[in-house]
Amino acid sequence: MxxxxxxxxxxxxxxxxxxxxxxxxxxxxxxxxxxxxxxxxxxxxxxxxxxxxxxxxxxxxxxxxxxxxxxxxxxxxxxxxxxxxxxxxxxxxxxxxxxxxxxxxxxxxxxxxxxxxxxxxxxxxxxxxxxxxxxxxxxxxxxxxxxxxxxxxxxxxxxxxxxxxxxxxxxxxxxxxxxxxxxxxxxxxxxxxxxxxxxxxxxxxxxxxxxxxxxxxxxxxxxxxxxxxxxxxxxxxxxADHRNAYLVVENAKLEEEDLGNMKKMGIIQVPNGAKVYWLTKDINxxxxxxxxxxxxxxxxxxxxxxxxxxxxxxxxxxxxxxxxxxxxxxxxxxxxxxxxxxxxxxxxxxxxxxxxxxxxxxxxxxxxxxxxxxxxTDLTGLADVIVKLQGVCSRETLLALLPFVENPKLELNKYRNEQKNIDLSE
Known part of the structure; x- marks a missing residue:
């Protein structure tokens, strides 16, 4: 192209x-x-x-x-x-x-x-x-x-x-x-x-x-x-605010300025015989x-x-x-x-x-x-599986099963070097 x-x-x-x-x-x-x-x-x-x-x-x-x-x-x-x-x-x-x-x-x-x-x-x-x-x-x-x-x-x-x-x-x-x-x-x-x-x-x-x-x-x-x-x-x-609720005032009349004062002061005054209550929608x-x-x-x-x-x-x-x-x-x-x-x-x-x-x-x-x-990881169960697979799979393959071993080849070399050092010290 x-x-x-x-x-x-x-x-x-x-x-x-x-x-x-x-x-x-x-x-x-x-x-x-x-x-x-x-x-x-x-x-x-x-x-x-x-x-x-x-x-x-x-x-x-x-x-x-x-x-x-x-x-x-x-x-x-x-x-x-x-x-x-x-x-x-x-x-x-x-x-x-x-x-x-x-x-x-x-x-x-x-x-x-x-x-x-x-x-x-x-x-x-x-x-x-x-x-x-x-x-x-x-x-x-x-x-x-x-x-x-x-x-x-x-x-x-x-x-x-x-x-x-x-x-x-x-x-x-x-x-x-x-x-x-x-x-x-x-x-x-x-x-x-x-x-x-x-x-x-x-x-x-x-x-x-x-x-x-x-x-x-x-x-x-x-x-x-x-x-x-x-x-x-x-x-x-x-x-939070009774989204589907309305304030009902019976037998009384409120002016717009009365509503502002009511919100500000939290108080409402009505004449005798008047009723004030919330008309709410029930929530299931x-x-x-x-x-x-x-x-x-x-x-x-x-x-x-x-x-x-x-x-x-x-x-x-x-x-x-x-x-x-x-x-x-x-x-x-x-x-x-x-x-x-x-x-x-x-x-x-x-x-x-x-x-x-x-x-x-x-x-x-x-x-x-x-x-x-x-x-x-169930390390105990995994270790039991590895032991049972000895002689069936290579050690490197078995090490790859362990989640904490990032590099099986490197880990195997470390193990062999440790074994050599132990044998030399003996």
Whole structure:
């Protein structure tokens, strides 16, 4: 595909469209829900707006469940050098990076990992999303990235800039406008700043989708969030000021100024035979509670989450806990497959970097990526399983079962060194 300014402008136009359509998911994650803008206000009444930020809660829980424990790497060919190279080059930043990458995917439906070489000559990565980046794919089954544009601004600078990533170089532009005399409209103009080459021989951006449809993790249930917020807000305001209550005055007449004094002083005087009372609308507490509980259950069900605020037995085993988390486990397993593919592409770029910097040749297909669920673990039962599997599986494989062992190969080497020292001391 020929990269020219016309194609770049088309990509920039798509990026601007995505910003409009995707920003709502960023707002909901940050707690800026629809009720804050569209709640029906009533004069002289309480108008509190309650926001229950379920999107943040669910996304953080799901990402923590999948990536709360570091990703482990295992060499299929038992090559210790390849694991040492991975550990040395990315272990100091990849845990936080993986969490944020997955979080951005769940919010927007997809996110992008940009690999680059930092000023100190180290292999690094940063995260982009659909409101600041557009990625053009080739349309094949492999969905190779052929072009990516990243729109950004600098602090204390009112100008906007655009970086364009191709398979060989990075083009730098400043975004400007040009006035069209015939239509009196402004169109986007790109002012070329410069370019520089990169080493990856492909566009150094990897797409990380939230799911196969690239939909936000909570897109389908935004209406339930809105209903839950509105119902709770109405209920609180009803209690706060009798939202559906009216003051009834019988056999007396109050002037408008009397009403103001009554509110200010909290006192009302009426002649003999007059009556003052509230005409209220009865609230069916059971109906309201049942409706709130029903909406909350639907929210948890559709997000495949478990409500840990329910009463659970204190001695619930890890197996029973996993059974309750079965739906979430199925959901996360699909995310795990996506993350594994993204991490493999990162390793592929890392090994390109190492081959050019140090002359080391590694095959990313030799590396197995292992995820460990962030769950309470029955270490006693797990230790019993490991003992029973002695002689059936390798020690490195058995060590990989332990959630607190981040690098089984390194742990095995430590164990062997300790045994040597013990034998020498004896």
């Amino acid at each position: 020929q990269i020219n300014e016309s194609l770049i402008l088309q990509c920039l136009n798509e990026l601007n469209k995505n910003y409009i359509s995707k920003k709502i998911y960023k707002d909901y994650y940050e707690g800026n829900h629809n009720i804050l803008k569209n709640y029906t206000m009533q004069d002289s009444r309480s108008n509190m707006k309650l926001v229950f930020n379920y999107p943040r809660k669910f996304i953080d829980n799901e990402v923590g469940y999948l990536l709360g424990k570091p990703v482990n790497y295992i060499s299929k060919s038992d090559d210790e050098n390849i694991l040492n190279s991975i550990d040395f080059n990315i272990s100091h930043w990849d845990k936080e990076h993986n969490i944020n990458l997955r979080k951005q995917s769940e919010i927007f439906g997809e996110s992008y990992e940009l690999n680059y070489i930092n000023e100190e000559g180290e292999f690094s990565a940063t995260i982009l999303n659909p409101i600041n980046c557009f990625v053009l794919e080739d349309g094949t089954t492999e969905r190779n990235v052929v072009l990516a544009v990243h729109k950004f601004s600098k602090q204390f600078d009112d100008k906007e800039y655009l970086d364009v990533y191709t398979d060989l170089e990075i083009l730098h532009y400043q975004i400007g406008t040009v006035e069209e005399n015939k239509t009196n409209n402004n169109s986007t103009k790109l002012n070329y700043i410069g370019s520089h080459n990169h080493i990856f021989e492909r566009v150094p951006i990897t797409v990380c989708p939230a799911n196969s449809e690239k939909k936000s993790g909570f897109q389908d249930i935004i209406s339930l969030f809105d209903a839950y917020n509105a119902l709770n807000s109405d209920l609180v305001n009803e209690i 507490d059971s109906f309201v509670k049942n409706e709130l509980d029903n909406i909350e259950r639907k929210i948890y069900d559709l997000m495949d989450e478990v409500n840990f605020n329910e009463n659970w037995a204190s001695n619930t085993s890890s197996l029973a806990l996993r059974n309750k988390l079965l739906n979430l486990e199925n959901r996360v397993s699909m995310r795990e497959a996506i993350m594994e593919k993204v991490i493999r592409q990162r390793l592929k770029n890392l090994f390109i970097f190492l081959s050019k910097k140090e002359g080391k040749i590694y095959d990313y297909r030799d590396v197995a990526v292992k995820f460990t669920r962030n769950l309470p």
